[in-house]
Amino acid sequence: MSIFNIFTRKAAAPLAPIVEQRATLANSSRWQASKASLEAIYPPLDPGLPVIDAEQLLHGAEAKLKRLVEIAGGTASEFERLYMTPIRLLASHVHLLPATSSSHYSGPGGLFNMSLDIALMARQAAEGKIFVPESTIEERHRTIGAWRYSAFLAGLLSQLHLPVGQMTVTVADGTQWPKYGVPLLTWLKERSADRYFVIWHEKARVTGAEGASVLSAIVPPEIMNWLSQTDSQIIRDLNVAATREMLAADSILGKVLNGVIGRVKEVEALQHPARFGRLTIGTQFEIHLLNALRELIEEREWKLNDPNGCLFWGSDGLYVAWPRGLEDVTSIFAKRQLKGMPLSSVTLAEMLGQSGVVIGKDTGVWVHDIVVGAEKYVVSAMRFKDPAVLLGHLDFQPVPSPYGKAMVEAQAEQLTLAAARTVDAVNTPRAAGAAAEQPSALVADAPTTQVKVTTSAASPSANKESSAHKVPPALVVSTDSVEVGGDSSPHPGKRVPQDWLKRLKMKDDDDTANALGMVIEQSLAYRGDRVKVLDWGVAICVNWLTNTAGYDLADVLNPLERVGVIARNPQEKGVALVSKVVFSDSPTPRMAFAVKLDFAAKVGMAIDAKV
The missing domain is CATH 1.10.3210.40 (Hypothetical protein af1432)
Known part of the structure; x- marks a missing residue:
């Protein structure tokens, strides 16, 4: 082809533009096919x-x-x-x-x-x-x-x-x-x-x-x-x-x-299900597990406080023996044809723990050692924060003694100390001499505690009382007239700040509030024989709180543990609530529990000196 032809040749007609159809969902065959069976709508429709x-x-x-x-x-x-x-x-x-x-x-x-x-x-x-x-x-x-x-x-x-x-x-x-x-x-x-x-x-x-x-x-x-x-x-x-x-x-x-x-x-x-963790899409295993436990209790499959059973309710809370009760729970799962339920005792306990239903240990373990039966068997068990979660409206009553191993040991030591103190008071020559001189005398048991000692000759009923308590017939020690010295106000519960009373779910005239208020007062008085500030917490002498002040240990410990202010001794293995502490009045270690330093400061305890 010559150069002339190149310049004289007619230009080719332009190609017609390709016009694509505008994108719409109506043009998608895949969309139209799936729309016929549409179920996933958000926000979801009310299914009725x-x-x-x-x-x-x-x-x-x-x-x-x-x-x-x-x-x-x-x-x-x-x-x-x-x-x-x-x-x-x-x-x-x-x-x-x-x-x-x-x-x-x-x-x-x-x-x-x-x-x-x-x-x-x-x-x-x-x-x-x-x-x-x-x-x-x-x-x-x-x-x-x-x-x-x-x-x-x-x-x-x-x-x-x-x-x-x-x-x-x-x-x-x-x-x-x-x-x-x-x-x-x-x-x-x-x-x-x-x-x-x-x-x-x-x-x-x-x-x-x-x-x-x-x-x-x-x-x-x-x-x-x-x-x-x-x-x-x-x-x-x-x-x-x-x-x-x-x-x-x-x-x-x-x-x-x-x-x-x-x-x-x-x-x-x-x-309510919402209480066991945030409601989510998917199976809430905690609800099924709790329902299974309730069915075993309501149908009387589990008898309360049976040493060979799974349900124990004492002064320190409600326990379910675990993994002893696992087999009964999984049988309920099978009866209800629940699919996908975990069958590991560890996993199921962890589910309840993370939902806030049971109380665990600082180590992440969700079971505690409890002592059951006359033979004092030690069994592992889950401890529930509130018995009503399982018992609901059932007319059950707890036994007045604790089941937790640490609490049982602390109570045993309290009884031993109280018995020894009573015998000492009775056998002290000074006390006996004073009693002989005066039918009703006051014998000092501790710096701020007074015990009334009465001779058996003073009243015919004294012989009967002394025989019942196995006290020597010469003297009867009455703990009814124990009086705390003038270092405690009539209403110590008013010392507890209102915000903490609310968190602990108590009133300022409750026994537990008064016990906590008395601890605050003894701390402010720097009574190192009763309340001692340590590097890891403020220790409270169990013997003083229960025997001298007259408060129940479980009533004080339970609400404090529930809000997470109990301190554990880092030098001791395990996570026992009660440990041994040397107080200022004796080199002999005594049973005590401790609260965290930040809590002690917030409620007004003196934490500026270790006494």
Whole structure:
């Protein structure tokens, strides 16, 4: 091709521009295919509550119903008519409605379970109460059964008016439940609904009519007529309970109910899932583990304080023998078909420890040594911060002695020292001579402690007392008249700062607050024979606090340990709460516990000198 042709050739037509279609989600075939089965929406949609048969609610409350049978007694037909009929009607009326939007009993079935818990506790609390004190004995005997039963009904009704008045219940098409006309479950079945939804109006004004409608819906007319014929005051009290918060001033029934409601809500707060760590997406194993432990206790699989058992409750707290109880817990997991649950005793204990339910050691170990049985076996166990987390409303009582190994050893030493001191006081020639000269003499036991010594000849009862305590017949040492010298104020608990009283959950006139206040006073007086400042904490002599001052060691140690202010001796192995310390009045080490230096400074102890 010549140069001329290059310049004379016509230019080629320009290529048409390629125009791409604008990106949209509608153009994505993959997007359109997956949208048909879309489930992951954020924020999540309210899934609503399922429509289930009312009997399922009763099966879920089986343990509570068994306890009600034990408390109420009676024949099978009477129990069915008086107790199960109102409970079934309540389950049908409120179904799975929650009691609150976000606080107590806020889960599905919360309103039903809260009402049942209060009714159960009220029926139990009614035992031994005299509801009509001004009536004759014959009249009380005639009406007592009806009044005790009315406590159950009042508990069942007492909390229904508020949530029912503050919520609107709808089905998928927006139709609202006519709460004054028909039970919720009946209405849902009439509309063939499979789910329903709750809308909260927490600022709505509640008139009380809501409770009145529930009263007529769950208490059959024949029961109301029987109660009215027995005592018309019962009907008035039930109407008050159904329509507003019943006050202690209303009546004796109101006083019973008022105390029960507070306790039920307190236990619910302790057992609420949110308390065992922040609620997260995924399985919260702690809840299943605690439920398994509760089932073993409620079903009496574990007997309290059985040396061969797993549950021990003493003056120093509630213990679950671990890993002794692991096999029973895993059997509950298997029965409930729980999948993915860890089966290691160490892992399960750590879960409860990290959730703040059990008290661990500074080393990160979540079990303690306890001493059980007459043979003093040492068993490892988890120690729970609050017994109500497991025991709930069960009517159990702790034994007055501790189970923790360190506490048992400290108590044994206290008893040995007290016995030795008593014998010394009795056998001291000076004390005996003074007693011979004067029938009632005061013998100095310590610089600020006085023990009253009485001769057996002074009173015939003295011989009996001395024999009971195995004290030589010449003298009887009475510890009832022990008096602390003038170095303690009448109300030492007022020395404890208010913020620490609140953290320790005590009042300034409680024994524990007074004990702590007395420790502060002895510290300020530089009483090195009682309170000694060390490099790692402030040590308090156990013998002085319990024998001289008269306070219970467990009552003082438990709240201090709960808020984490107990100091451990770094020179000793282990993490015992009590260790041996040399105080200023003797070279012999004595049992003591210690608090951290920063805590001591904050509550006003003198930490500027080691005495």
